[in-house]
Every structure is written in structure tokens, then in C-alpha cells.
Amino acid sequence: xxxxxxxxxxxxxxxQNFWDGTKAGELxxxxxxxxxxxxxxxxxxxxxxxxxxxxxxxxxxxxxxHSYVISHLPAPGFEPPYAIAVAKLDEGPKMMCNIVDxxxxxxxxxxxxxxxxxxxxxxxxxxxxxxxxxxxx
Numbered sequence: 001x002x003x004x005x006x007x008x009x010x011x012x013x014x015x016q017n018f019w020d021g022t023k024a025g026e027l028x029x030x031x032x033x034x035x036x037x038x039x040x041x042x043x044x045x046x047x048x049x050x051x052x053x054x055x056x057x058x059x060x061x062x063x064x065x066h067s068y069v070i071s072h073l074p075a076p077g078f079e080p081p082y083a084i085a086v087a088k089l090d091e092g093p094k095m096m097c098n099i100v101d102x103x104x105x106x107x108x109x110x111x112x113x114x115x116x117x118x119x120x121x122x123x124x125x126x127x128x129x130x131x132x133x134x135x136x137x
Contacts, residue, residue: 006077008126015042017056022127027059027117029091040093061117063087063131066094068109081105087115087131101132108133 011019018041021028031038032046033053045052068085071078083099100118102108115131122128 006075006122008122009128011125014044018042019126021056021058022119022129023121025119027061027089027129029057029059029089029093030054031057038091038093040089040095057091059117060090062090062134063095063115063117065099065109065111065113065115065131067111068099070104070106070109083109085109085131095129097129097131099132100130 009015009019018028028042029038029040030042031054032049032051033055034051035046035049037046037048038057039047044054046054064087066086066088068083070081070083072080074080075082081104083104085097085099086094087097088094099109099115100120114134116134118130118132120128120130
């Protein structure tokens with residue numbers, strides 16, 4: 001990691017489909033073919049029942065703000081203050097993310113507020129799935 005740059009995820013064979021999806025502007029989850037559990041992060045078996053009958057599901061990109069903390073500490077690639085959040089996807093799983101396109105304050109970040117996915121291209125290999133408030137709500 002270069003000085004001052006954000007540490008980036010490193011795709012693995014299990015997560016490559018997710019990262020291919022973000023590059024294509026899609027939020028991809030996995031769903032068990034046996035118990036129908038929808039889950040994140042990606043893995044080659046269902047965390048609910050252990051089945052290896054797994055399919056890829058294109059998520060709606062809609063979520064609600066489940067939890068967050070506002071960091072005022074400097075970190076490589078982040079300008080304080082910034083929110084470290086958990087979004088609860090409409091499909092069920094929770095995903096750690098940053099909230100973008102809004103003030104990073106408790107007044108603006110309201111638990112259960114509707115969110116939508118926003119894709120941030122970092123480089124040719126990594127596009128991050130972030131979330132932003134749904135406008136007009």
C-alpha cells in the first residue's frame with residue numbers, strides 16, 4: 001500500500017464473481033438452492049445449511065442503514081469525518097460499507113433510512129459497492 005492510499009480488497013476465487021459484478025454495475029449475492037438462504041459475503045457453500053448448491057443472485061441494490069459509526073480519525077484514503085456503516089440489503093444480508101453523497105453527521109445518517117447502491121471505480125480491477133441515501137424519501 002502506497003503512502004496515504006486506501007487499502008483495497010484482494011479478490012479470491014470465491015469472491016471474484018462479486019467483484020466482476022461491481023465492475024459491471026451489479027451487486028451480486030449468493031442464494032442456496034436447497035434452503036433458499038441469501039447470503040453475503042460470497043463462499044462456496046451455504047452458511048445456513050452447508051449445501052454446495054449455490055447460485056448467483058443479482059441484488060436490487062436497495063437497503064436500509066442498519067448501523068454506523070462516524071470516524072474522526074485520519075486513515076489512508078479517507079478524509080475525516082467518514083461513516084463506517086452496515087447496510088441491511090432488501091434481500092436480507094448485511095454488508096459493511098461507507099455512506100456517500102451525504103453529510104457524515106448523526107443528523108444526516110438516520111438508522112433505517114433507505115439507501116441505494118453506488119459504485120466507486122478505484123482502478124481497472126476494483127470497483128467498490130458503497131451506499132447513498134435514496135433521494136426524495
